[in-house]
Amino acid sequence: MERKRIYLASPTMHGDEQRFVQEAFDTNWVAPLGPNVNAFEKELAAYTGCGYAAALSSGTAALHLANILAGVKEGDIVFAQSLTFSASVNPSCYEKAVPVFLDSEPDTWNLDPAALRLAFEKYPHPAAVIAVHLYGTPAKIDEIRDICREHGVSLIEDAAESLGATFQGQMTGTFGDFGIYSFNGNKIITTSGGGMLAAKEEAVVERARFFSTQARDPARHYQHSNIGYNYRMSNIVAGIGRGQLLHLEEHLEKKRALYRQYREAFADIPELSMNPMNPKGEANNWLSCVTVAPDCPVTPVQIMDALAEYNIETRPIWKPMHLQPVFEACDFIQVRDGHSVSEEVFDRGLCLPSDIKNTPEDMELICDIVRRQFGR
Numbered sequence: 001m002e003r004k005r006i007y008l009a010s011p012t013m014h015g016d017e018q019r020f021v022q023e024a025f026d027t028n029w030v031a032p033l034g035p036n037v038n039a040f041e042k043e044l045a046a047y048t049g050c051g052y053a054a055a056l057s058s059g060t061a062a063l064h065l066a067n068i069l070a071g072v073k074e075g076d077i078v079f080a081q082s083l084t085f086s087a088s089v090n091p092s093c094y095e096k097a098v099p100v101f102l103d104s105e106p107d108t109w110n111l112d113p114a115a116l117r118l119a120f121e122k123y124p125h126p127a128a129v130i131a132v133h134l135y136g137t138p139a140k141i142d143e144i145r146d147i148c149r150e151h152g153v154s155l156i157e158d159a160a161e162s163l164g165a166t167f168q169g170q171m172t173g174t175f176g177d178f179g180i181y182s183f184n185g186n187k188i189i190t191t192s193g194g195g196m197l198a199a200k201e202e203a204v205v206e207r208a209r210f211f212s213t214q215a216r217d218p219a220r221h222y223q224h225s226n227i228g229y230n231y232r233m234s235n236i237v238a239g240i241g242r243g244q245l246l247h248l249e250e251h252l253e254k255k256r257a258l259y260r261q262y263r264e265a266f267a268d269i270p271e272l273s274m275n276p277m278n279p280k281g282e283a284n285n286w287l288s289c290v291t292v293a294p295d296c297p298v299t300p301v302q303i304m305d306a307l308a309e310y311n312i313e314t315r316p317i318w319k320p321m322h323l324q325p326v327f328e329a330c331d332f333i334q335v336r337d338g339h340s341v342s343e344e345v346f347d348r349g350l351c352l353p354s355d356i357k358n359t360p361e362d363m364e365l366i367c368d369i370v371r372r373q374f375g376r
């Protein structure tokens with residue numbers, strides 16, 4: 001018999017989701033828009049304190065609209081954190097902007113404020129800056145925001161992985177001019193697929209809703225002065241989101257507990273480090289990651305292979321964007337010559353199973369297998 005699969009991060013449903021979806025069926029609000037969409041937006045805005053939010057079909061759609069609202073256009077330069085998922089930067093390319101990739105700092109693995117300063121020296125007028133809270137660890141977002149303000153450039157805060165994580169008590173996704181969240185299948189809460197664009201001003205979010213529903217002018221006939229998109233979240237999907245949001249705190253507690261369990265299990269292995277936390281904030285610990293010391297003979301691939309033998313899912317660290325074939329021609333800004341933090345994390349790291357349905361036995365098995373690689 002095949003061993004039970006242990007997942008990296010799979011959806012966890014509770015039943016409340018079905019209640020909201022049933023309501024949508026019962027009232028025939030199956031079409032896009034409807035009470036669940038409005039309520040999900042209000043509930044997420046209240047939870048995060050972001051101001052206003054537009055429910056969309058994906059986090060990528062939210063990023064695309066953030067780029068459009070920030071005025072990103074053909075030929076513009078956009079600064080983006082290199083160590084991230086490609087969805088952080090693809091939407092800038094939809095608008096034919098040119099990404100310039102920035103290295104991470106070692107304290108949080110996120111956009112290095114020093115690299116951002118260097119980038120502004122080389123390219124004084126980017127159209128936007130895209131910062132990420134990778135794996136749910138808050139970036140040095142206060143410094144990043146201050147530098148963006150100094151230069152009068154829009155900050156797009158990709159909080160796709162960090163819903164519920166805070167920096168100095170403030171929710172991630174609420175620092176930038178635009179914040180974006182994702183409810184993709186493996187995120188901390190999921191709607192099967194979906195996203196949210198957040199901003200402080202209602203007019204900005206209203207503009208996002210306008211673009212997300214085909215940019216129809218307020219005229220009696222069908223009139224369009226802009227290119228629009230079909231990016232709105234459906235009322236069914238929003239019902240799942242409302243149900244999930246009721247359990248976000250519970251998901252956060254469990255994610256944080258998994259991280260602590262790994263940290264304790266590996267405390268006596270100096271060659272193995274957990275992904276960093278930001279002492280000025282609280283991560284949501286969406287994924288627990290480890291890195292192996294550079295001089296250690298154990299490789300991340302070896303650990304991943306050992307776990308795979310037990311049907312345990314892992315994932316490599318995101319491959320930095322400046323190393324991607326599709327972005328070969330793009331510039332990369334790092335603070336120290338010949339020493340790239342994003343490349344080191346990519347070379348030496350991996351993501352461990354962070355599914356909140358992992359049992360204590362699952363966790364013990366995972367930790368044992370990892371420990372064995374280090375002769376423990």
Ligand SMILES: *Cc1c(COP(=O)(O)O)cnc(C)c1O
Pocket residue numbers: 058059060061084085087088132158160161181182183184193194195
């Ligand atoms: C998941 C993710 C996205 C994209 O969100 P989707 O809802 O899948 O479109 C963007 N940025 C980061 C960092 C992500 O992890």
